[in-house]
Amino acid sequence: MDYKPLINASKLPDVKTTIFTTVGNLAREHNAIDLSQGFPNFEADDKLKSLVTDALNNGYNQYAPMPGYFGLREVISEKIETLHNRTYDPENEITVTVGATEAIFTAITAFINIADEVIVIKPAYDCYEPAIILNGGIPVYVQLDTPDYKIDWTVFQQKITDKTKMVILNTPHNPSGTILSKLDMEQLEKILKPTNIILLSDEVYEHIIFDGQVHESASRFPDLANRSFVCASFGKTFHVTGWKVGYCVAPAELMKEFRKVHQFAVFCVDHPVQRALAEYLKNPSHYLDLNNFYQKKRNFFLEGIKLSKFKFKPSQGTYFQLLDYSPISNEEDEVIGERLIIENGIASIPISSFNVDNRNDHMLRFCFAKKQETLEKAVEILCKL
């Protein structure tokens, strides 16, 4: 009998073990201070945790409604209306998702067909491209440059063709820690106005923004909001990345297609957690205080780093800080990243893995969502380099 291989060709031939896994494993092996992974090493609010326990004990242990618990969708709607002055109908325009990752995958799957082009701004978080490629789409890149990582809107506009179906934006931006300004959003709005391009706006760090700046959500700009999926993550906002609950908002006609995919990918999201989040969100200070909370951590980290040889521009948002190591070494970023783990006991993420063609910009990404003692140890190590 002929041997028939089970796998003829990978659908994602270029996907390897992610840099996060590789670095995380190495950091554990060498017992390094780990500032590589993008999640807190401190606990979430006890109040939130006990709300989940209450929901479990009160019998919310069966499927939630497909688009999400209605009470949660209602508070999400109120939050967006208060912050960004746009009303999303909880019935038809808001869906609770398995983290922002599912929201992103679902929006791409619902709209991207073979040979559709999707503009991706690089450096980019790593979940966009596999979703585009799995659906037969083609990522089209706009590479940003150090140290400002600003989008040149003329370059951006040149990438638009009659095949462009979607643009993916991320503000505040992982990994650069930059944010898009009102002017940026207005320029984007003007460029997209004569087109039928969909905007996928990844805003998972919406509540981590510094120095009194405003988060310019796509939902604040009517012509953008009318064509946008805006994705958010409770994991990032409430220090519970392991719960994997987020949401997505979009005009009803877009959301209708989104839900067709969501329905058959996951059907619905963890019910007791949704009940707890609905209660917890009723107090706006639970998310409005986050800027301050993380600004203190950013400031502490940067004050310490000032005494080091690294160059940097202060992060404007997210819980990441890029450090330019060129005054210390001209090694490839993956090489110095690995060396710092093994020889100095500190882990970070080399940025080349987020860039087009793995371009080396001599940048390492450090996550400051860490306990004070972790940050103190990290600063001490970095200042000795």
Ligand SMILES: Cc1ncc(COP(=O)(O)O)c(C=O)c1O
């Ligand atoms: C820019 C960006 N988008 C999306 C996600 C995924 O969010 P979630 O954990 O809610 O799926 C992350 C997580 O690191 C991220 O940094």
